[in-house]
Amino acid sequence: MPSDAAATSFEQASREPRWAWLYSQGLGVLCGQLTVLLLAVGSVVLAATRDGASAMIAMDDIRGFFAPPSAVHLWFYLLIPTLGLYALNTLLATWLNVARRWRAGIRAWHAYAAAVVHVGFLLGLLAHGVGGLWGGAHGQLVLGSAWQSLDDGRQARLVSLDAPRLPDGGLKQIWAEVEVRDAAGRQTTSTVSYNGPLSSGLGSHLLLLTRPVSLPVAHFERAGTRCQLEVDGHCELARVDVSLLYLHPPAAGGGGALARVRVEIPPSHGAEEGAEEGAGEGAEEFWLAERQATRLADGSNLLLERIERRPGILLQRRYAPGNPWALAASIVMIVGLALMWRRFLPAERRKTQATSTATNEVL
Amino acid sequence: MPDSTVAPSAVSEFAQALPLYVALGCYAAALLATFAWSKIAVWLLRVGAVIHFTAMLYRGLAIGFFPLTNKVESFSTAALAIALVTAATWRDVRCYAGSLLALCVITLLVALQFPLGLSFPPPLMRTIWYPLHVPLSFTAYALWAAAAAAALVWLRERDPAWLLRVDRLALQGFGVWSVSMVCGGIWGVVAWGAYFMWDVKIIWSVILWFHYASFIHLRLTPSLSDKPWVRPLLALVGFVWVLVAYVGTSFFFGRSSHAF
Numbered sequence: 001m002p003s004d005a006a007a008t009s010f011e012q013a014s015r016e017p018r019w020a021w022l023y024s025q026g027l028g029v030l031c032g033q034l035t036v037l038l039l040a041v042g043s044v045v046l047a048a049t050r051d052g053a054s055a056m057i058a059m060d061d062i063r064g065f066f067a068p069p070s071a072v073h074l075w076f077y078l079l080i081p082t083l084g085l086y087a088l089n090t091l092l093a094t095w096l097n098v099a100r101r102w103r104a105g106i107r108a109w110h111a112y113a114a115a116v117v118h119v120g121f122l123l124g125l126l127a128h129g130v131g132g133l134w135g136g137a138h139g140q141l142v143l144g145s146a147w148q149s150l151d152d153g154r155q156a157r158l159v160s161l162d163a164p165r166l167p168d169g170g171l172k173q174i175w176a177e178v179e180v181r182d183a184a185g186r187q188t189t190s191t192v193s194y195n196g197p198l199s200s201g202l203g204s205h206l207l208l209l210t211r212p213v214s215l216p217v218a219h220f221e222r223a224g225t226r227c228q229l230e231v232d233g234h235c236e237l238a239r240v241d242v243s244l245l246y247l248h249p250p251a252a253g254g255g256g257a258l259a260r261v262r263v264e265i266p267p268s269h270g271a272e273e274g275a276e277e278g279a280g281e282g283a284e285e286f287w288l289a290e291r292q293a294t295r296l297a298d299g300s301n302l303l304l305e306r307i308e309r310r311p312g313i314l315l316q317r318r319y320a321p322g323n324p325w326a327l328a329a330s331i332v333m334i335v336g337l338a339l340m341w342r343r344f345l346p347a348e349r350r351k352t353q354a355t356s357t358a359t360n361e362v363l
Numbered sequence: 364m365p366d367s368t369v370a371p372s373a374v375s376e377f378a379q380a381l382p383l384y385v386a387l388g389c390y391a392a393a394l395l396a397t398f399a400w401s402k403i404a405v406w407l408l409r410v411g412a413v414i415h416f417t418a419m420l421y422r423g424l425a426i427g428f429f430p431l432t433n434k435v436e437s438f439s440t441a442a443l444a445i446a447l448v449t450a451a452t453w454r455d456v457r458c459y460a461g462s463l464l465a466l467c468v469i470t471l472l473v474a475l476q477f478p479l480g481l482s483f484p485p486p487l488m489r490t491i492w493y494p495l496h497v498p499l500s501f502t503a504y505a506l507w508a509a510a511a512a513a514a515l516v517w518l519r520e521r522d523p524a525w526l527l528r529v530d531r532l533a534l535q536g537f538g539v540w541s542v543s544m545v546c547g548g549i550w551g552v553v554a555w556g557a558y559f560m561w562d563v564k565i566i567w568s569v570i571l572w573f574h575y576a577s578f579i580h581l582r583l584t585p586s587l588s589d590k591p592w593v594r595p596l597l598a599l600v601g602f603v604w605v606l607v608a609y610v611g612t613s614f615f616f617g618r619s620s621h622a623f
Contacts, residue, residue: 025584032577036570036604043566047616060557121576128559135557166483173486195490195553206556318556326558330545337538344535 023092031086038082041075060322062132087125094118113339120333127329131322138319141207143178144215144312146233151317152205156180156198159189161212161311174212176313192313203323207315215312216247218259219305222296226305230312240265240296245285247307257307259288265298380479382418383439386411387471390446394464397457404460405453412446415471419443425481429494432482438474441501441609442467448505452532458519462512492550499543500568504605506536507575511602514595526591529598530582537575544568564621567608574601 021027046054053072057064065073094115101111141148147155162175176192192198198207218229220242227235227242234243246260264283288294293303389411396404419439422430430436449463484493510532517525547568548558559565578597587593613621 025580026586029577029580029584029587032573032580035573036577039566039570039573040607043563043570043612043616046561046566047563054561057561059555060559060561131557131559137556168483170483171486172483173489194486195492195550197553197556203552206552208554208556316556320552320556323552323558326548326552330548333541334545337541340538344531344538346531 023089023096025093027089028086028093031082031089034082035079035086038075038079042079045072045075059137060128060131060135060320062128083125087122090118090122110339110342113336113343116336116339117333118336120329120331120336123325123329123332127322127325129322130325131320135320135322136318138317140210141315141317142213142215142230142312143176143315144217144230145228145310146230147181150180150198150200150205150207151319152200154180154182154200156207158312161313163212174209174313176209176212192315198315201324202327204319204321206318206320206323208318210314210316213312213314214309216257216307217310218244218247218307220261221303221305223300237302238300240298240300240302242302257290259290259304259307261286261288261302261304263296263302265296376479379418379422379481380475382414382421383471383475383479386415386418386446387468387475389414390442390464390468390471394461394468397461397464401455401457401460404464405450405455408446408450408453408464412443412450415439415443415446422481426483428484428489429498431494431497432484432488433477433480435474435477435479437497438470438477440498441504442470442474444498444501444505445470445508448502448509452509452528456516458516459509459512462515463509466508487554490550490553492546492553496543496546496550499539499546503536503540503543503571504609506532506539507571507598507601507605510536510598514598517595518592523591526594529595530579533575533594533598533601534579537572537579540572540575544572562621563616564608564612567604567612571601571604571608574604 046057049055049072053070054064056067062076065076069077098112098115138151141150143156143158145158147157149155156178159177159179161177164172164175166172173193178190178192178198179187180190180198181187190198192207192209194209197209199205215230220227220229220235220237222237222240222242225237227237229235229242229244231244231247234241236242241264243262243264244259245262248258248260262283262285282297284297286294288302288304290304290307293301296302389407393404393407393411396407419430419436422436426432431440445463445467449460449467454460510529513525513528513532516522517529551558551560551565559569574597578594578601581587581594581597
């Protein structure tokens with residue numbers, strides 16, 4: 001009877017705590033639609049102010065909305081509390097729903113499917129916060145045949161580069177085989193491509209292929225020993241440490257190129273070489289032209305034999321701490337959706353499914 | 364994504380487009396049949412979908428990749444998704460089948476307005492995540508279009524069965540869209556280093572997710588239990604959002620990381 005129903009409803013309402021609105025479906029729907037509205041406004045604002053107030057907003061960064069704060073980003077400032085309230089509503093509603101079902105003795109996995117999807121959503125929000133506040137691009141790195149230090153403490157070098165072409169001559173893909181070694185000296189091989197970055201920390205540290213480059217390599221000779229150096233590389237030539245600091249012009253090989261070289265001669269080195277005791281010890285920097293030799297302080301000659309160009313790759317360094325959280329959110333959400341597969345079926349098929357399951361159980 | 368170079372082909376542009384025109388003819392005939400001879404409408408639709416699928420398969424084989432490298436293929440695949448969803452959820456109700464077939468015809472007509480040549484995919488498209496992400500997106504669009512068509516039927520007939528159909532189609536679209544967003548997010552990470560960007564297309568993708576996420580909770584909201592019209596209304600609003608997300612962001616918002 002309606003009066004009974006009204007009385008029950010009143011009774012239920014009076015038993016609800018005062019903060020029941022915080023975990024109500026109505027608040028969730030309201031927050032969802034408010035998010036839709038604010039993001040729709042934001043999409044128009046971002047498009048209109050891309051070169052103005054929104055110029056500092058790139059990738060998934062949210063710090064750009066505050067650098068400096070601007071009235072045009074009011075939609076975003078309102079979005080933060082809206083999503084905060086949405087997250088709180090989802091968390092409380094999910095917790096209470098799971099607790100209620102568990103206490104009622106419900107143990108079927110699919111009964112908790114929606115809760116799993118909700119957890120995925122909360123992890124997704126966390127990912128946006130973490131990535132948006134702490135992520136960012138950290139310059140570029142050129143990888144050639146010499147070992148280069150990476151941000152995560154490992155070292156990498158390019159082993160081979162393949163650039164297959166399409167029938168019309170266009171670039172199909174870049175395949176760069178890269179050797180990576182960790183602090184313990186363990187080596188692994190990875191392939192870097194336009195859709196295959198070098199990554200670590202579940203995608204939080206990324207080196208993304210920007211383009212292939214041509215790297216100048218300088219060939220040095222001293223006292224019958226030889227080494228090849230890329231810019232910023234160093235090698236030892238008969239116990240003398242040689243570093244290549246700069247090449248001018250850096251993009252052009254062949255004649256006329258100049259190399260800025262730093263040489264460190266260890267103490268007592270001269271004695272071993274047969275020169276005057278202690279002669280020439282210390283560091284010196286100088287310019288050296290191609291096919292030109294210079295006399296070092298210890299009396300030996302350092303020759304820049306030639307400069308040649310070798311393939312290399314230009315990589316974009318990116319720190320994306322939100323990626324592992326987003327990955328976790330994706331996995332949890334997919335699991336949740338998979339658990340609720342029955343709900344995707346038409347009602348008539350669901351009935352058939354239930355009947356056949358029941359029949360099987362009876363059999 | 365920018366269009367890549369045009370692939371050389373011995374077959375003329377007209378011959379490549381012919382099966383698409385035949386499919387368009389089948390869909391248009393199916394649309395007309397819903398008014399006069401509804402029994403054959405579904406068969407015309409099925410024949411059109413088979414021809415359409417074969418045409419897209421040929422384009423894919425010609426470029427050695429999933430045929431989604433330019434605007435003609437984007438709209439054509441969207442039309443194919445609508446045709447397949449219409450065939451799979453077929454109901455011999457003119458308002459439902461007719462509105463979906465009309466949408467299918469319009470989408471394929473739009474596709475045929477663009478240059479019909481073949482394009483090779485640029486290196487960034489060459490990943491498994493791309494042919495997972497985009498077709499799933501179009502399937503979700505088609506399911507939400509079907510939810511909107513079912514909403515139109517409910518608004519005319521007030522039959523509770525159609526309200527259930529609106530709910531189910533919206534939920535199916537939400538599930539497919541969620542998987543599509545995950546695939547797109549993974550592609551974003553491997554290509555750009557981020558699963559999300561403040562880009563209009565991506566923002567509108569998130570808008571669609573939130574819209575339908577709140578939509579599927581409407582049925583469970585006690586204060587709305589006596590207002591069944593809210594769900595059909597939001598299904599229709601959702602379809603407008605789909606149009607903004609798919610067409611609007613590519614053509615009216617200026618720069619985007621997504622060309623289509």
